[in-house]
Amino acid sequence: MGKGGDGQENGIARTLTLDEIQKHNKREDQWVIINDKVYDITDWCHRHPGGRRVISHYAGEDATDPFTAFHPDKNFVRKFLKPLYLGDLAKDDQKQAEIVSDFRDLRKKAEEMGLFEPNLLFFGAHLGHIILLELLGWLNLLYFGTGWVPLLVTACLLTIMQAQAGWLQHDLGHLSVFKTSKANHLVHNFVIGGLKAASASWWNFRHFQHHAKPNIIAKDPDVALPYLFLLGDKMPVSWGKKKKGFMPYNWQHEYFFLLGPPLLLPIDFHIENLILVFKWRRWGDLAWTCFYFTRLFMMYTPLLGGWGTFALYMFVRFLESHWFVWVTQMNHIPMDIDKEQHKHWLPLQLQATCNVDPSFFNDWFTGHLNFQIEHHLFPTMPRHNYHKIAPLVKSLCKKHSVTYESKNLLTAMVDVVRSLRKSGELWYEAYHHG
Template identity: 60%
Template sequence: MGKGGQNGEGCSSGCVKSDPHYSWEEIQKHNTRTDKWLVIDRKVYNISDWVKRHPGGLRVISHFAGEDASEAFHAFHPDLNFVRKFLKPLYVGELAENEPSQDRGKSMEQVEDFQKLRKTAEDMGLFNSSVVFFSLYLLHILILEALAWATLYYLGTGWIPTIMIILLLAISQAQAGWLQHDFGHLSVFKKSKWNHIGHKFIIGHLKGASANWWNHRHFQHHAKPNIFSKDPDVNMVHIFVLGDTQPVEYGTKKLKYLPYNYQHRYFFLIGPPLLIPVYFTVQIMKTMITRKDWVDLAWSLSYYTRFFFTFVPYFGFFGSIALLTAVRFIESHWFVWVTQMNHIPMEIDHEKYRNWLGSQLAATCNIEQSFFNDWFSGHPQLSD
């Protein structure tokens, strides 16, 4: 079924035109680089030109081209009344009446059950954040940094004080990484504006990274978790092969950038040790400069200015770089083991067009809950 016409063909000039109606077959054709349609609550939108202006980045919204994006739309936008006004100019029609609300045979029963579960959780206040909790969380990060500085000031630069400083700063950096994650998810304050400010302060001033870079990657991860070419967290740039499908594809195509049959061994040498100190650091700086993201760059430089101003008088310039590298080295191990233990063991494959709940469950596994595990892994149940 293509576009609909007027209500009642052959009627007089007093007829009222109906909105065009489209079939899923027609909508799924609009899934190219320059032609993108999607469906939200049975309304069809043409986002082809608007994707470049999408605040969350063009890639995350483009991943739903030709699909029903209703659940993702509701999950990513806490203030629906605000964002709906941006949809009006993009509206092109409705789903045909005989078309299901879900594309590609997705289970409508599962979608409805999940909506009821979400509504129950909202009514129970499970999505309400505790400002006291997050304030204490931030406070303990600042205390760790203060203890590192006090150790340096009172105990000097001997081996034992230096090791203590490295450990205190590594713990502080890792915990700041978990906290910025909650602000990035807009999970702390009711107003998005304050979440964005808190996010830039924590990831920029406390960690030297970029909020926009993180959002660009992480929103894609949650939109299409563990999907090749859509989730950047499983884009290993030919260093590792993941899941059950990719090793077979690489073998069939005879792609062998590295000896993948030994990746379980070289993972420990180039995975956890290098991700944050090398790959992320280079990528973040390159992204901010090439995209002319001067605001995030200023936040990031404020961290490095503060760090070197504090430690260069004691360790010298190159000694401070070595100190920072050691901190990042430990933080990187911590980050990799926490983030990968609940994603990489799960299914990693090409797009299977699951509904929202199914895609999230297929890519996430739980860890045993305890006070230490919650702290060590950043209380993921509070924001994911």
């Protein structure tokens, strides 16, 4: 097993074949290809800022497109790659499929069009309306008192604020707001920690894996829910034939309304977030969470008391959880969910992702995640530019017969339930008759 180095033998770059590289795809032995150069990431992956798994998911593969997609400052990242260099990919293996070269040409065109340049006025206005909503929620109780009507109004205002802060932290986490990674990380910690009481490290760990391999079983944590739900067409049949199952999955489209949207943020994410913070000793993230709750109780305890403040917080999380689950899952759950097929970047993302038709409300309501296809192809692109690149993406998909799917908002949400029902029926059939 190689450990990196200068990648040369007698002053000549080593040549490595694709067949040889593909063998190095185990936890203790990992090579990747980036721009036709081969790197040993076996040790480096444990220090990778995006987490070990996100880079390890490409062990033995060509990681050029995800590398390009996730890193705005390529020159800075190449400094870390240099000591990991093993050699060059053999010339015969450097031939690109047309779909790959066309997509890379599209990215270059997007860069030339300035579509990766953020509009700070847009993001500043977005942050401003988040802070205004939080302030209005507090002033509402201060002025009108703590009756049921003012309480419900404040809960709604804070729910909107929390959802919109969630979309903004998502932008910052993808390094799409500022030109430097450092500035994005600093403000990301403030928004996700100081305004939402969550850990940036925890978010990075989960979310980057999802982007690297969306809807890939055992690689995307968003589809790893077998204790409660079975998703897609393949996993339910596999579990059913093996007589496996922890729940009556043929009813999952109904108990989803009880165990999905109501509980994800108030229960699951709180527990998972805290476990990771203490396990990885992310004391900076914990400090931001403490700052959030200190501010929350200082503002609301004089009005509602300690337990009243806690109840308001949990009710807001309960409401936000519904918003979050429907928006984030309608783009992925109804799409193809399968084991690793080692597809190119464009078809990989498109098979797992669909859009929701654009409109002023849909764009605001989803934080522009209705342009989920464009976001997955270009995760560091500022979201206010998705509508500009969308026609070019559609054209490229049409050329290569890749399905580009866009739905209206209601259909996209209903399809989540339809998909859960179909998957549950597949499990039931395989379990009882397979």
